Amino acid sequence: MKVYKDNNQSNGESYLVSRQTKPDDTVINVNGIKIGGKEIVIIAGPCAVESRKQLLETAKVVYSGGANILRGGAFKPRTSPYSFQGLGEEGLKYLSEARNETGLPIVTEVMDTRKMELVCKYTDIIQIGSRSMHNFPLLKEAGKCNKPVLFKRGLMGTIDEYLLAAEYILNEGNNQVILCERGIRTFETSTRNTLDLSAIPILKRRTHLPVIVDPSHATGHNWIVPAMAKAAIAAGADGIMIEVHHKPLDALSDGPQSLYPDNFAQLVKDVEKIAIAVGRSIYHNIQSPA
Numbered sequence: 001m002k003v004y005k006d007n008n009q010s011n012g013e014s015y016l017v018s019r020q021t022k023p024d025d026t027v028i029n030v031n032g033i034k035i036g037g038k039e040i041v042i043i044a045g046p047c048a049v050e051s052r053k054q055l056l057e058t059a060k061v062v063y064s065g066g067a068n069i070l071r072g073g074a075f076k077p078r079t080s081p082y083s084f085q086g087l088g089e090e091g092l093k094y095l096s097e098a099r100n101e102t103g104l105p106i107v108t109e110v111m112d113t114r115k116m117e118l119v120c121k122y123t124d125i126i127q128i129g130s131r132s133m134h135n136f137p138l139l140k141e142a143g144k145c146n147k148p149v150l151f152k153r154g155l156m157g158t159i160d161e162y163l164l165a166a167e168y169i170l171n172e173g174n175n176q177v178i179l180c181e182r183g184i185r186t187f188e189t190s191t192r193n194t195l196d197l198s199a200i201p202i203l204k205r206r207t208h209l210p211v212i213v214d215p216s217h218a219t220g221h222n223w224i225v226p227a228m229a230k231a232a233i234a235a236g237a238d239g240i241m242i243e244v245h246h247k248p249l250d251a252l253s254d255g256p257q258s259l260y261p262d263n264f265a266q267l268v269k270d271v272e273k274i275a276i277a278v279g280r281s282i283y284h285n286i287q288s289p290a
C-alpha cells in the first residue's frame with residue numbers, strides 16, 4: 001500500500017519511529033520468533049511471578065495452549081504500595097528456569113533504571129509498562145540495551161505522546177521496539193480501561209514498528225479478553241499479550257482478568273481463524289518442551 005504524508009498528524013515525518021523514515025516494516029527476531037512479520041505472535045503468562053511452582057505450571061499450560069513467548073512480572077507496578085510487589089531477582093530466576101523448561105523466550109518488566117542491567121541479564125525482551133511511558137530516563141536506558149523492548153502505551157498517553165516517547169528509545173540506538181496498546185483511561189467504568197482499537201491501524205500507518213495488543217489490562221475481565229483479542233487481530237495487530245494463570249482465583253495480582261488454561265487454548269484456536277481470514281497465520285512453536 002502506498003504510504004503518503006498524513007497532514008492531520010502533528011508528528012514530524014523525520015522521526016525515527018516514522019514510516020516516512022523507514023517505509024518497510026521492522027521485524028524483530030527473538031530467538032527465531034519474528035514479531036512484526038506475517039505470523040501473529042502470542043505472548044502469555046501470569047501477571048506476576050508468584051512462586052516457582054505457579055510460574056512453571058502456568059508456563060507449561062501456555063506453552064501447550066500455543067503461546068510463543070512467556071510473560072511474567074518480577075517487579076510489579078501496583079496501584080497500592082501494600083499489594084504484592086513481585087519477587088524481584090528470585091522471580092527473574094524462575095522465569096529463566098521456565099524458559100529452559102519450555103523453550104519459550106521471556107518478557108518481563110523493568111520499572112527502575114537501577115534494575116535495567118539485572119533485568120537485561122535474564123530476559124529476552126524488556127517490558128516498559130504503561131505507568132513508565134513518561135519515564136524518560138528509563139526509556140533512554142532501554143535505548144542503550146541490546147534487547148528488544150516491549151513498550152506499552154501510557155494509560156493517559158495520546159498517540160503523539162506515545163510515539164515521541166518511543167522516539168527516546170530509538171534515539172539511543174535501539175530500534176527493536178514493539179508497540180503495545182493496552183487500553184486508555186476514559187469515563188467508561190464497565191471495563192478497567194478502554195481498548196483503543198483505532199490505535200492499531202494508526203500506529204501501523206504512522207510507524208514501521210510491530211504493534212501488539214494487551215486485551216487483559218485493557219478490559220480487566222477475563223470473559224471480555226477473547227473478543228478483544230480477536231478484534232485486535234482483525235484490526236491488524238501483529239500479536240497479543242494475554243494474562244493466564246493456572247488458578248486465577250488464587251492469583252496475587254490481576255486474577256479477574258486472567259484466563260484459565262483451557263480458555264487460553266481455545267482463544268489461540270479462534271485467533272488463528274481470524275488471522276487466516278485477514279491473510280495472516282499464527283506462529284507455531286517448533287521446539288518441544290524439555
Ligand code: PEP
Pocket residue numbers: 047073077109128129130131152182214217
Ligand atoms: C503488565 O503487563 O504486567 C502491566 C503491569 O501492564 P500495564 O503496564 O499495561 O498496566
Ligand code: MN
Pocket residue numbers: 047048217243253254
Ligand atoms: Mn497484570
